[in-house]
Amino acid sequence: MNSMEKDTRLIGREALAKLFAQWLGEGRRILAPKQSNDKVDFAEVETPGEVSLDPVQTGQSPKGALFPRVEELFSFPSRDGRVELRERDLAALKPTVVFGLRPCDAAALAALAAIFNWDSADALFSARLAALTTVGVACNRCDEYCFCTSLGGGPGATTGSDILLTDMGGGEYLAEVISEKGRQAIQGAGTLFQPALGKDKESRLARVEKAFDLDKVKPALEALFDDEAFWVEQSLRCLGCGACAYVCPTCACFDIQDENGRRLRCWDSCGFGLFTLHTSGHNPRPLQSQRWRQRLMHKFSYMPERQSVLGCVGCGRCSRACPVDMNILEHLRAVAEAKP
Amino acid sequence: MQALRSKARELLATKTVQVIIGYASGGGGRARAVFVREAAKADALVFDDSCQQNLAVYFSKPEVRKLGKAALVATPAALRAILQLAAENQIAEGELLALAVGGDDVVPLATFAAIEAHVAARDGDWSAAEKEELQKYEAMGLEERRRFWEEQFSRCLKCYACRAACPLCYCTRCTVECNQPQWIPVPAHDLGNLEWNVMRAMHLAGRCVDCGDCGRACPVNIPLHLLNRRLIREVFTVFGSRSGRSAKGDNALSTFKPNDPEDFIQ
């Protein structure tokens, strides 16, 4: 990226609509926050009018575009006792634009990729990633659950976005074209943009205060590992459902199921009681406190160690979704401040 | 609220109980469960309209049981849950103290009999709004209902928040986790989601105490409590019984009467 000039332009609402039409014309599908019933979540759209950027965050993260709830890895139909192996046709995956994701979600892509392509590259994931273009929208609002800034991100951060838009008011967006993919996405649409004329997005961005010192978290976690009382206290309220993991943009636990001649990959959660149940019947993490510890350790200790990337982007979705108001920010603060 | 706090202080000071399971203020105007073990911290307790979670769910959590004898700040639904858990032999007499709350008052209920009496005295029909909500869906045509639920279930993530939030879903291995062979599909596809949700509703039939926590817990807002509520009405109108009213006796579906209706059987 450093070889590139910073490319900043302006685009209006109507021009955006034309850009959408162009994408559709190119055979891409567009996923964007869309209101349905009482929730705003990523769904297929055709015009900017369908897009809802009002909420601070969508209920669910856009990770489904790369790592769907259920996906077929390959199939193995059998006939008269003979089994045939059918790989998935990766070329058939539809090029996709994810529009309207927040900088935190964009940053999460790196965490996901780090997991899926850690030791050996996951072909399906990589193919989906290659076909994906992200058009982020910077945050002009935040809420008490947001803490991206504590983790090195920010409401206007460009990491992970191919293009980042910032609502400048008056129906105008500041567009930063960040990557080659971004450039390709607006190829031939130059007339839709105007020059930025030195407009600065900073004033439009939300103020997300730094809540804790990240540097303290990893060593604290390691020191606290055996402090059972601490973890029990921290997780007393937790009921062990999978809501946090399933709304999280970086959680990547999955299960493999064979069904009707298809091998399926589907979401799983380390918060579930039987997640670590061994065939022998032994369960190394029988208690919810241990599973909660695992959640934090994985995101803030194991992943930085193994994949050199944090497993959390501070989007705050888990805290918003938790049925018993477990607020991850509070717990990270408690870890950072703990005196083992 | 003051009555609640002073009662809590007293119970902890006298070591009548080791922990008060109650509500404290949480994020975003929500209330959250709190486990008060020191009299000095009793002022964290609150009780207002935001306190809706059925705290009886924590009885099946080993870490919570380890804290010792508990006093539970109990909404009417939580009281029913305690009775139902007692009827299913999950709680023994004397294992807990219920602090029935309502308005500014707090009523300590030490025995199942006391809880039964308290529940019976305040038992009533569903509110007009609750009835209306159910009727809205029943008034739909069959096909319209089918489409409605198909859309709802298509959003289900199988995060099992509904199960986790339910005080009566205390099995240590749920049917969905029985995987030799896999009985309910694990993936959250449409068929798996339908089967899971039917299974959950059926296994709560005759046991659900109507707290509504399943629906509240759902991160994708599926009105799951409606399924339970429909079956509560079925069980009540056909078999005449309501769960969570007595600490003894069988669930509607673990007993029978020889003359139960069978007009639908050929």
Added chain:
Amino acid sequence: MARIGVFICHCGENISATVDVVKVAAEAARIPGVAHSVEYKYMCSDPGQQLVKNAIKEKNLTGVVVAACSPRMHEPTFRRACAEAGLNPFLCEMANIREHCSWVHEKGEATTQKALDIVRTLVAKVKKNKALEPIKVPVTKTALVLGGGIAGIQAALDIANSGHKVILVEQAPSIGGHMSQLSETFPTLDCSQCILTPRMVEVAQHPNITLHSYSELESLDGFIGNFKARIRRKARGLDEKLCTGCGLCMQKCPTRKIPSEFDAGLGLRPAIYVPFPQAVPNKPVIDREHCTYYRTGKCRLCEKVCPTQAIRFGQEDEIVEAEVGAVVVATGFDIKHGDFFPEYGYGKHQDVIDGLQFERLASASGPTLGEIRRPSDGKVPETVVFIACAGSRDPAKGIEYCSKICCMYTAKHAMLYRHKVHHGKPYVFYMDIRAGGKMYEEFVRRAMEEDGVQYVRGRVSRVYERNGRLVVKGVDTLLGARPLEIEADLVVLATAGVANAGAEELAQKLHVSYDAHKFYAEAHPKLRPVETNTAGIFLAGACQAPKDIPESVAQSTARRRRFILPASAASSARAPAPTRPSRRRSSAAATGRWSRPWPRSTRACARAAAPAWPSAAPNRSTSRASPTRRSMPRFWPCWNEVNAMADFNPKIVAFVCNWCTYAGADLTGTSRMKYAPQVSIVRFPCTGRIDFMLLLKAFAGGADGIIVSGCHPNDCHYSSGNFHARRRWVVFRGLMDFLGIDVRRVQFSWVSAAEGAKWAQLVNETTDRIRRLGPFADYQRLRGQGVG
């Protein structure tokens, strides 16, 4: 990798006439996991079984599917054969392509396809079957014999003589049953009481026999080897220990004109009485309905005269509990009484009597001391007309069966009459003479040839009284069906043999099945004729069907051998019922409320939804039980293709209980009734075991409609499985409707083992309804939906 052997039986032509067995065998060979597939004329024959055994050894089979008749017929045969060849018997399953396929559908491709589907289903099941070992259960070496007639007496003595304890329960004040009422017995004409009374005394004195007379079974719980019986000893009104049986009370009792049950109403008895002089025990009972004291509060004469002060007016019924290992049901039969034959004046004219009454007239101990005198005026009848088939073989009177014993006893009656009234004229109206048995035909011939009994072939239309005689309007169909009239002095009706009035109630207490006439059903009419479907409960005598004395006795002795086998072992082996004991927390474990001898479900909520979980009942085998969840998803392999057919043929899955509906469907087959072939039958131990999830699985698997059927209320083999199921269905229907699923797609029903016709009707009606509703595409579509 599974290596399954499939063995298709032609059953002579029973199967091959409608099913292309060669094709089924060829297609079955292509099912994954099938290593061997052959067809053969008679698979159950020795060479047929040898085929199975050889294949197991040569092809190293891991499982066997025999596609032939109902498992109720030959499952034991083939499982034994497999065991002999070294294959665990529970890895052998029967595919019922006869009763459920070839006999109920027309010849054609659809029928062959169905047979193949049934085979596929069972192959899928066998693949998941596990080798099981019989479970050992300690056994109580005591037998409970219900009924103290000849069958019960014989069973009790046989078992007692082989060294086991016996508890004999008789509801009447004395043992002896109908045989004690008889005069002489065919075909030997020896005195009934001379044979019987010594055996009765033996019962009374046998150290191994405890006799409860005037008693009834209150309840029976438990399972083979470990039953617990509660016996109600009805209050006799006296202390049996003090009573010496002197009879003074009977002599002094002022209420004397009560029709004697023993004399079939022809004699009288007092209110305190023993049924007959040789009664065992020889202790009277007080008939509280007629006793003056109980009616008016005054009298107590018997109390005053009793030399041992044995009378106890305040005595109450007593409940005795006993642990027993096996039960022999020998509760006998009755004959049809009452006003059911108005055209014969039965119940109206005193001189129209039934066979048992004639026995009493001919008995030396009877009201006439053995002289044949008619009830109305005591005259010796000059002409006696005997009418056979009075009620039997008469669908209009509700009895289509042959009562079997009437031909013989009618011949005997006519002979006895001639022996006692030498100038008398006996006529017998008959339809057919059924005298199959050793010396039986000869006996009837003797009646005609030596004793001059006039046999007239035809049914009597009417009997009416005229001038003190009875006009019998009959016909001889051998003489051009000319009507003929006989003026008789006495008419004896061989009324039909029927089940006892209390037979149904007792069957429900015992959980044994019974037929439409309330006769008890044997486990298999040919192969297991003395056992019921409930292990450890055996049948003896006429409670099963009308039987004569030699047959009853022979069967009772057979019962002894059946009993001694399990009783001689320290424990009984029974088919294993695998339920995995759980260390998981569940309310079932926590309650301890389940007093049942078998463990319940291990999951609280599963139990709530499926409360009766009888698979675990120790005396029933689950291996027979069910293609449960394990093979479910693979049930309908060929349906997707069928589905594409333009002409909509609904696919219907029937979940049925093993004891009633499966047997009922077998009966449909044996009766050769036809029904729509689109139905696939899946056998379960009980409707209580049919989880609602199975219904959803069936829909997901391609079913357009579902039938769920089991035993009628009160008839459940496991007491209450169907009651529990019924509640679940109510709730499930409510939920289905709320979810927008048309409840008409699931038809619930009760079909008993005797309702073969109802089964056919149920299938046909359901098929029609589903055809009208169309394919359940909305549901089937869900299968592939929602995968990225």
Added chain:
Amino acid sequence: MKTGFYPGCSMKGSAREYSESLLAVARVLGRELPEVPDWNCCGATAAHNLDHDLALALPARILAAAEKKGMDEVLVPCAACYSRLKVTRHELLEDEKLRQRISGLVEADYRGSAKVVNIIEWLAAVPDLEKLVKKPFQRKVACYYGCLLVRPAGIVEFDRPEEPQSMDLLMAKLGAKPIDWAFKTECCGAGFSVSRTDLVAKLSGLILEDAVSRGAEAVIVACPMCHLNLDLRRPNIEKRAGKKYDIPVIYITQVLGLAMGLPPKKLGLQRHKVAVKFAPAESPVPGVSAKRGA
């Protein structure tokens, strides 16, 4: 409850006294008995002997007319007509196709709303009938039901087919002593009145013989055909039996009328072939005895 009256052909002719006595009794009971409008013959034995559809169409036309008039039930005193109407209603209600076809024939949509009742049913439904009895009919009577009141049992569903009791109970209410006899439901020869009088004489003779031998003073009937055979055919009977029978044959409604104290003439007793000798004296029956044996 609107009751229509279907007299049938005989009651307008040879069984006129049955009709007269019925209407006389109905008047006392305060019951109106409007006739079924424009009724036709039910076809009797002849129709079903010769043609199935005709045998159904004729009664169906009657029932449809009653139905159209809004009658809830049709009283059919003649046992023969009763049987035809009852059988027709049964068959048409059992078989929808047949109903449609016959409806087409009679040009009316027959629905089967009107019930068919016989005279005994009708009288048995009268409350406190015994209270109307002024002169108890203190005679030993043989209640003769004949064939068609009780058979086929599955269709008429009225009294039991063997040993019926309903008429006996009715007679007992009127003070009579019904005897127990054997020929209550034996056939009198029915429709052979004219064509095979020899058979009628035989069958009816057996009936009279049994009644007389058991001391009956009168045979009570509820059917014009039975009456015709037992009363009008008395000479044939006597000729065949070679003996005389004085026993009168009386309609059930006549007995009721007599018990109510109605004058015999109003009840048409004078129209009998065999005189009712014990009828009150003030009612000489002209010419009857003179014609006896003619």
Added chain:
Amino acid sequence: MSGEKHAHPAAEPLPGRVLEQTGVDVARCYQCGKCSAGCPLAAEMDYPPSQIMHLLQLAGEFPEFAEMALRSHTAWLCLTCEICYCRCPMELDIPKVMDALRHEALRKKKVNPKAKDILAFHRAFLDSVKHTGRLFEMGQVVDYKLRSGHFLQDLLQAPWMFLVGKLHLLPERVRDRRQLKRIFARTLKARENRP
């Protein structure tokens, strides 16, 4: 008996036609003879009811037995007293079978000659009904005498009956006689005219 049912009268053997027209399956008869024993006129019949049933059982294979049943006197002697049906253990509606036999005999002109009087009476009866709608007893008796030739029978009864008011000289008539004629035209007449 609808018209279409008789489209192929010869195709089906007699027992099958009886089953179709009456619903009675003669195969169910097991020849107990109870019908013959109770039939008031069995003694007068050439084949008592049970034998008719047996003839019908065999009639499918042996046409001569079908002929015997059709030409029997029995069918015409049957009084429809229903006693056989009432007492039949197999609940077979024999009177209905007799009806079917009569209809068939009539159509095929196989009426037993001995039944001439009976048939004459029935025809006279129905003629009366056809013309007046009701039975005109006087007219019918006269008609019958003409048909049967029994001119003297009952000659002495009539004046007495007239005297006691039992016979009318003029018939009562149904108003809508045309409708009745239509009914007759579509049933009996249509049938008898069919070959």
